[in-house]
Amino acid sequence: MSWSRDGGKGPRGYHHGNLREALVRAALALIAEKGPAGFTFAEAARSAGVSPAAPYRHFRDRDELLADVARRGFVLFEEALKAAWNDGKPEPFVAFERVGKAYLAFAREQHAYYSAMFEAGVPLDADPELQQAGDRAFAVLRQGAETLIARLPAGQRPPALMVALHVWSLSHGIASLFGRGDAARRKLPMSAEELLEAGVLVYLQGLGLRGDATK
Amino acid sequence: MSWSRDGGKGPRGYHHGNLREALVRAALALIAEKGPAGFTFAEAARSAGVSPAAPYRHFRDRDELLADVARRGFVLFEEALKAAWNDGKPEPFVAFERVGKAYLAFAREQHAYYSAMFEAGVPLDADPELQQAGDRAFAVLRQGAETLIARLPAGQRPPALMVALHVWSLSHGIASLFGRGDAARRKLPMSAEELLEAGVLVYLQGLGLRGDATK
DNA sequence: CAGCTCATGTGAACGGCTCTTACATGAGTT
DNA sequence: AACTCATGTAAGAGCCGTTCACATGAGCTG
Numbered sequence: 001m002s003w004s005r006d007g008g009k010g011p012r013g014y015h016h017g018n019l020r021e022a023l024v025r026a027a028l029a030l031i032a033e034k035g036p037a038g039f040t041f042a043e044a045a046r047s048a049g050v051s052p053a054a055p056y057r058h059f060r061d062r063d064e065l066l067a068d069v070a071r072r073g074f075v076l077f078e079e080a081l082k083a084a085w086n087d088g089k090p091e092p093f094v095a096f097e098r099v100g101k102a103y104l105a106f107a108r109e110q111h112a113y114y115s116a117m118f119e120a121g122v123p124l125d126a127d128p129e130l131q132q133a134g135d136r137a138f139a140v141l142r143q144g145a146e147t148l149i150a151r152l153p154a155g156q157r158p159p160a161l162m163v164a165l166h167v168w169s170l171s172h173g174i175a176s177l178f179g180r181g182d183a184a185r186r187k188l189p190m191s192a193e194e195l196l197e198a199g200v201l202v203y204l205q206g207l208g209l210r211g212d213a214t215k
Numbered sequence: 216m217s218w219s220r221d222g223g224k225g226p227r228g229y230h231h232g233n234l235r236e237a238l239v240r241a242a243l244a245l246i247a248e249k250g251p252a253g254f255t256f257a258e259a260a261r262s263a264g265v266s267p268a269a270p271y272r273h274f275r276d277r278d279e280l281l282a283d284v285a286r287r288g289f290v291l292f293e294e295a296l297k298a299a300w301n302d303g304k305p306e307p308f309v310a311f312e313r314v315g316k317a318y319l320a321f322a323r324e325q326h327a328y329y330s331a332m333f334e335a336g337v338p339l340d341a342d343p344e345l346q347q348a349g350d351r352a353f354a355v356l357r358q359g360a361e362t363l364i365a366r367l368p369a370g371q372r373p374p375a376l377m378v379a380l381h382v383w384s385l386s387h388g389i390a391s392l393f394g395r396g397d398a399a400r401r402k403l404p405m406s407a408e409e410l411l412e413a414g415v416l417v418y419l420q421g422l423g424l425r426g427d428a429t430k
Numbered sequence: 431c432a433g434c435t436c437a438t439g440t441g442a443a444c445g446g447c448t449c450t451t452a453c454a455t456g457a458g459t460t
Numbered sequence: 461a462a463c464t465c466a467t468g469t470a471a472g473a474g475c476c477g478t479t480c481a482c483a484t485g486a487g488c489t490g
Contacts, residue, residue, distance in 0.1 A: 015456070015467055035336055037252060042447055051469050056449070058467090118391070119334070121250055124401065134401075158417075161404060165389075166414040170381070173388030176333070186339065186349075189376060199381040199418070202373075206421030229439055229484045257476055266440050268479080273438090277477070 012049070020058040022048040027069050032112040036120035041065065066116055067126045073113030074133035080106050081140040092147045093209070099144055100171055100196050107175035108192075114179075118172070141168050152208055163207070170199050227264070235273040237263040242284050247327040251335035256280065281331055282341045288328030289348035295321050296355040307362045308424070314359055315386055315411050322390035323407075329394075333387070356383050367423055378422070385414050 016022065026044040041062040042052045059065040084102035088095045107114045116122065117134075124131055145163040178192045188195065231237065241259040256277040257267045274280040299317035303310045322329045331337065332349075339346055360378035393407045403410065 013456075013468095019467080037336055040447065041449090050467095052447085053449080053451095053470080054468060062448070119336070121252055121334070159404075162410065162413060165393075165403070165410055166385070166417070169388030169392055169410070169414070170385045171388070172392055173384030173386070174380075176391060177384055177387055188380070189374075195377065195380055195384070198377060199384070202381070202421035203414070203418050204421070206417035206419070230437085230486075231439075234438080255476060256478090265438095267477080268441080269439055271478070 016048065016050055016054070019048060019050060019054060023055055023058060023065060024069060024072070027065055027116075028112045031069070031115050031120075036066065036115045039066075063122070063126070066120050067122050067130055069113065069116040070120065070122045071127065071130040071133050073110065073117045074130065074137050076110065076113060077106055077117070078133065078137040078140060081137060085140055085144050088144065088147045092144070092151070093204075096144045096148055096167075096204075097197055097200065099141065100167070100200055101193055103171040104175055104179070104192050104196060107179045111180065114175070118176070138164070138168065148204070148209060149207070156208060158207060166203060167200060170203070171196055174199070231263065231265055231269070234263060234265060234269060238270055238273060238280060239284060239287065242280055242331075243327040246284070246330050246335075251281065251330045254281075278337070278341070281335050282337050282345055284328065284331040285335065285337045286342065286345040286348050288325065288332045289345065289352050291325065291328060292321055292332070293348065293352040293355060296352060300355055300359055303359070303362045307359070307366070308419075311359045311363055311382075311419075312412055312415065314356065315382070315415055316408055318386040319390055319394070319407050319411060322394045326395060329390070333391070353379070353383065363419070363424060364422070371423060373422060381418060382415060385418070386411055389414070 023044050026047040027039055029047070030039040030043060041055055044065070045052045045055050048054075055065065059068065080102050081099055084098040085095050086098075122130070124134060142160060142164040145167065146160040149157045149160055149163060174192050174196050178186060178188050178195070190198075238259050241262040242254055244262070245254040245258060256270055259280070260267045260270050263269075270280065274283065295317050296314055299313040300310050301313070337345070339349060357375060357379040360382065361375040364372045364375055364378060389407050389411050393401060393403050393410070405413075
């Protein structure tokens with residue numbers, strides 16, 4: 001990672017040089033520390049070493065910074081899901097389970113991003129790019145669903161969109177309710193990953209799909 | 216509904232008479248209007264006609280009011296789910312689907328409560344009563360799951376807790392992602408209700424359960 | 431009914447936050 | 461070398477949460 005003149009501690013001149021990026025990183029750190037509600041524009045400015053008014057040169061307001069963090073989050077999210085799916089190789093069923101795990105892993109390991117994306121109340125339609133980034137992430141899931149149901153006999157294929165929505169909702173629900181290991185809202189007799197895997201397994205079985213490569 | 220001396224517009228004396236309740240109602244209205252983040256203690260006080268310091272006689276701070284709203288929400292939620300379940304009558308399968316619909320209906324129709332319960336970042340362990348109210352609501356779902364899997368042959372019964380968690384997560388995920396009809400985060404080709412019903416159907420089928428009363 | 435007490439209200443104030451406006455700086459261009 | 465304009469600062473208005481000293485009056489006690 002590298003940016004023009006911000007990583008070091010050397011005194012900066014009147015101009016920061018990379019304030020926009022610095023603010024985003026500060027926002028992530030603050031969200032990770034105190035949640036999306038605890039994050040303040042002023043503190044991000046402080047932690048970047050500029051006056052409280054400076055951020056307004058780069059973001060219309062606090063919400064726009066939050067929306068930008070969410071947008072970046074969706075881009076990373078898409079990458080993570082795509083990497084997990086890996087074009088359905090070596091085997092779609094296995095790959096699909098991997099996507100589920102990646103969903104939960106992202107929610108846990110990139111919790112600041114996840115927070116901005118889903119818990120900060122950022123309206124999805126605030127920014128077309130945000131909207132599109134979200135759509136692209138979902139598209140990965142949809143692609144997976146499509147590949148999976150292709151195994152079913154033509155007569156009994158459910159709509160891929162519906163299957164993707166079900167899996168997404170289940171993953172999202174589990175991540176929201178039991179996502180963080182420690183700060184979880186409720187204690188569980190099993191890990192979130194196991195819960196999701198079992199749920200998807202049962203669901204796919206309900207569709208008539210089996211995990212083994214018999215079909 | 217009735218309270219001692221607050222509903223009317225008659226001038227009140229130095230003391231409000233029912234400030235605590237008035238604040239809760241004001242909070243609900245504000246959350247419904249501007250989301251849990253937009254709700255302010257000061258405005259709730261204003262709308263109850265008292266000074267900004269008055270609420271502190273009834274709640275330690277803003278978060279405690281929010282937590283109280285969430286607690287009341289869980290109580291209502293439990294009632295709604297219980298009514299929908301109706302002891303599994305006339306038929307557990309039908310009743311269980313009714314519970315799912317009730318979940319979504321609550322998220323939509325009581326969105327201010329739902330917001331406080333799940334989207335406001337209120338820590339569940341903030342208050343033991345809040346915790347317990349949440350547990351009681353979940354217990355309804357669990358009871359439903361228990362009754363349903365009792366239909367299965369003894370050898371292939373999954374843990375009721377797991378089934379309940381799956382259904383809860385799916386419901387919660389759908390409600391979070393597509394809950395509000397209008398202000399939904401994403402457009403759908405079907406209603407949230409249909410999506411949930413189909414999902415639960417597929418899931419139960421995966422468990423080996425059929426909707427008709429054959430078993 | 432007189433007097434007391436204490437829960438519940440008020441007013442004023444502190445510090446912090448968002449956001450705006452007028453002004454300062456200096457990097458890049460001509 | 462001069463100019464321009466993106467990017468910074470300072471100051472301040474208005475809001476919020478929260479606290480503290482003080483006011484009020486509802487309900488008990490005698």
